[in-house]
Amino acid sequence: MFLIVLWLTVGLLLSLALVHWFTVRIFRLWVQRGGGVRDGVIRVSGISAIPRELPAKSSSDVVLDSIGLNARCIHYSVPKELSTTEENADAIEYNLENQRFAIADGVSGSFFAKEWARLLVRSFTERNVCPANLRDWTRLRCKEWREHIDWEELEKNPEIWWAEEMKRNGAASTLLGFVVEKVPLSRPTSYRWNALAVGDSCLFQVRDGDLVHAFPIDRFERFSNTPWVLCSVEELNLDAAMTQWTEGDCRSGDVFLLATDALAKWFIERKDAGGKPWVELLSLDSEKDFQRFVLDLRARGLVRDDDTTLGIVKLGEATKAGSPMGHRGNTESRTV
Numbered sequence: 001m002f003l004i005v006l007w008l009t010v011g012l013l014l015s016l017a018l019v020h021w022f023t024v025r026i027f028r029l030w031v032q033r034g035g036g037v038r039d040g041v042i043r044v045s046g047i048s049a050i051p052r053e054l055p056a057k058s059s060s061d062v063v064l065d066s067i068g069l070n071a072r073c074i075h076y077s078v079p080k081e082l083s084t085t086e087e088n089a090d091a092i093e094y095n096l097e098n099q100r101f102a103i104a105d106g107v108s109g110s111f112f113a114k115e116w117a118r119l120l121v122r123s124f125t126e127r128n129v130c131p132a133n134l135r136d137w138t139r140l141r142c143k144e145w146r147e148h149i150d151w152e153e154l155e156k157n158p159e160i161w162w163a164e165e166m167k168r169n170g171a172a173s174t175l176l177g178f179v180v181e182k183v184p185l186s187r188p189t190s191y192r193w194n195a196l197a198v199g200d201s202c203l204f205q206v207r208d209g210d211l212v213h214a215f216p217i218d219r220f221e222r223f224s225n226t227p228w229v230l231c232s233v234e235e236l237n238l239d240a241a242m243t244q245w246t247e248g249d250c251r252s253g254d255v256f257l258l259a260t261d262a263l264a265k266w267f268i269e270r271k272d273a274g275g276k277p278w279v280e281l282l283s284l285d286s287e288k289d290f291q292r293f294v295l296d297l298r299a300r301g302l303v304r305d306d307d308t309t310l311g312i313v314k315l316g317e318a319t320k321a322g323s324p325m326g327h328r329g330n331t332e333s334r335t336v
Helices: 002-032 113-126 134-147 151-156 163-169 261-272 277-282 287-299
Strands: 061-064 069-078 090-095 100-106 172-182 191-198 202-207 210-215 243-250 255-259 308-317
Touching (some): 100 255, 100 308, 172 202, 202 277, 210 243, 255 261
Antiparallel strands (some): 100 172
């Protein structure tokens, strides 16, 4: 009799634990998908306004004034299946005055990942980031993220009992950023680029129809299910090995492609098999083309169902230093 009661008690406790676990998971998913934000349970004071919206139909020809290069920029993004554009946690931004470009992939399951990814790309394109100041730059971004969330409102709301865990674990995102620079005192004028990467968002450089650089991953087997990420909690960003740096030369006619991991994995695998995935991507000339392309890859099992973002930066000589080839405008961006 005692054993029967014991087994029934254990079974009841296990059932309650499972119900609790599923309830917490469902509630977190609801909040992360914006449910808590929309009906006032969670208030994010200003963080949703952090990213500057890139104009959808403005000129894409802009001169990099300080170095005399013209850059044509465009990007496309397709959210994961059953998600909306607003739920897309990828972020991409360009600042052509500073010759800076960045892409990030907010980690699903972390708290306010989309906002954290957008904060990172915006800040990278607006501020100088180098190995010497990376720790301070990251610390300030963590502080900025923390200050834009109303923790007091979260903690006093009994429905958000896990607010302390959210504050402790924070948001997570990959980051890939690069900058184009003029080589000082070079005659004739020459140019270089340098880049940083945390995680598996990738940069590809194409010249004269060939791939000349892939960073930070150049072989498919180097991808991991647990890539390095930047966390919005400073104490979790301790390992210097998480950040990679590289540099190279560039010139008029070079094309740079920025891709979040789903597309980057396909790109590298296709390249390793002898294909030229950059040719396929550069042949896409509309958001509908990109959407059809990504959905076809998903249907054939060639990419996993994840937010998928591509940025393209084409360099060209300006007709006159400081003057646009056509007319001046902002980056052209397209989001599916």
